[in-house]
Amino acid sequence: MRAIDVIVKKRDGGALSREEIGFMVDGVTRSAIPDYQISAWLMTVLFRGMTAEETAWLTDAMVDSGARVDLSDLPGIKVDKHSTGGVGDKASLVLAPLAAACGVPVPMMSGRGLGHTGGTLDKLEAIPGFRVNLSIDEMKAALRRTGVAMIGQTAQISPADKKLYALRDVTGTVESIPLISASIMSKKIAEGIDALVLDVKTGRGAFMKTPEASRRLAASLVSIGQASGVRTQAIITAMDAPLGRTVGNAMEVAECIEVLRGGGPSDLVEVSTELTIRMLLLGGVASDRADASRQVAHAIASGAGLERFRRIIEQQGGDARVVDDLTRLPAAPHRHVIRSEREGFVQAVDAELVGLASVALGAGRDRVDDAVDPAVGIVVLSKPGTPVRVGDGVLELHYRSADRRDAALARLGSAVVIDDVAPPPTRLVLDEV
């Protein structure tokens, strides 16, 4: 088999065979096919697409490029959650302890933030001492002890994805639903989970800007999951404004603790609860939606979720006292409040611009190897729909240096729109697949 023939077949609109797809992925993994042929192939896939069958084969081949974790010796239906990436999206830190507190084993492997979106690992590492680099054995031990582990991907998981993603990132081939789907699902399937809940974001701050594109991605992801024996559900949620009130690693941890204490902003509570309910149903620990909903509410009200988060932090080497004392989290030395220059209602807080501004502050990274500053970030003082008067605070920057503050202010530009009339109410959970 020759790479050029596979490229030409896809270029001319053909559907590739399992063998052809396996040949390309194996060539990537073993560096047996040169990058210039892989990138040409990726571009043909971007233009021509892939059938559901091809996408499933691609995912399989990527799973097979590395190890597949075997969690079958652990009891229970193991359920993970994945989000396609948002701004201020910290739901994982809420739902993992809640689902575990309700009896669902959660072997969660997450990623780091890149571009304007944040990542669960960066948030967890804002807790002093928290270790995300557990081995598979440590992960299993953690699952046995507390029913949950929150870790980063090990190098053995889908090495083909690592190489393909690096190449896609520099060749304009990121924006392809089959490639995105296979990338996400290969890593999730290799984790050894039984079921998966997906939060596919849509809107200005999301990778997919329209509900239609998000629905197509969701359908593709669910189809791959089912084909691989992983029970998969997806919800599509709005990502026009940041989720919750905070964007920045330590302040997002604090916000999650508030939710686990029974407080927190309503949008974050709604998304986290919705995802947890679905995890309970997939995990077989709730008889129906009403039962699941009751269990989640109880896990919050009883403090069981918060207690489970404390144990997660302890078992992964972090300072669990943050759960009772938020001042133990890193904090930035300076604050700057952006105030409204007019009276009216907040119409929009642009999630992408806020995300980019938080990267400028140091909360995220432009390049994979950038370090992040856990303390800095942005607080949304006035969420969309809020009435404001002249001088009211709209955004609050927590920053370390004036340079970075100014860079963030420059990026924020027209992030917040204020107008005379109240904006129409919007829904958060838009659809399910």
Added chain:
Amino acid sequence: MRAIDVIVKKRDGGALSREEIGFMVDGVTRSAIPDYQISAWLMTVLFRGMTAEETAWLTDAMVDSGARVDLSDLPGIKVDKHSTGGVGDKASLVLAPLAAACGVPVPMMSGRGLGHTGGTLDKLEAIPGFRVNLSIDEMKAALRRTGVAMIGQTAQISPADKKLYALRDVTGTVESIPLISASIMSKKIAEGIDALVLDVKTGRGAFMKTPEASRRLAASLVSIGQASGVRTQAIITAMDAPLGRTVGNAMEVAECIEVLRGGGPSDLVEVSTELTIRMLLLGGVASDRADASRQVAHAIASGAGLERFRRIIEQQGGDARVVDDLTRLPAAPHRHVIRSEREGFVQAVDAELVGLASVALGAGRDRVDDAVDPAVGIVVLSKPGTPVRVGDGVLELHYRSADRRDAALARLGSAVVIDDVAPPPTRLVLDEV
């Protein structure tokens, strides 16, 4: 400027600026942009195309990647000819001496055969001693002396094309009209010519399989030529069957000498004459088509064309006695005749299969660095339209080893089609642009 932004712009259907195109070509030439980004970009160009303006800028940038020969100190309007590649297409060896004999300076830079198509340099080198690697100064001296030089491209001519072509060849991005156009025209413009006649082949043995595709390529080539101040004309000619009776380097030289002696197969005579007429008109040595036609006929009848060919061979170190004695050309030790198994009329002789079979014999190359055997080849004993009886010879293989003969026979398969009724007459020169 970043390569990724140029890739994404073209991927999304945008028209690139002169600066963006120059940036990519310069990045290729200096190896400053990695191959995987160049190949991704080439694939976007294949899918999205380029405007006439973009294609002209691409050509310009490729010309500027190397040296541009200055022939302005030589008198006359310098005219070259280029063919997009065919099987048995040896017209250059006929028209260069004819046009020069009629007073048109012909600075001809040609290529080698690749795949199933032949190349002028390989044919010339079948003449014992013939040197195609003249320096630019030697080329100019030859032009002054005999009005014609037939050489290979020097390394200084469009180095970007060399790199781009190597990459296109292995990434499925050869078949793009803007990329093909810029590749051809950058080399021709860099030669320092004033005018150019193009023979765009169409059909089974051609790169472009349909007249429509050939017309689009011809229009693109002519448009680039005009934009660069090179007066350019194109004719579209049929390449379903081999041109003339022979496919193989030494035997093709012999066939050209026959045409210059006033004989030779009518299709080769027709295409060579048509192209020469246009060279005379562009070169300003004929007042009109009738005048040009008369001059070409006279150059053949008087022996002036043959005499000019003798001088070309002499000045480039070859054994000019081949002009009088064809047995001085290399000949293969063995022959094998394929005979008709039925009575009827030859409907088709598949140029591509005959070309591939001649490569199997050793007359052409599958890879750029393969050596060719000047002596071997295939004679078309029965051209399309010929009536045949059982046992009549159809093709004759001139071969060196039984292995290669058998490989050629395997490739020939159904190359020759014979049926009861005479095929409809076909035209050779199909269109002009």
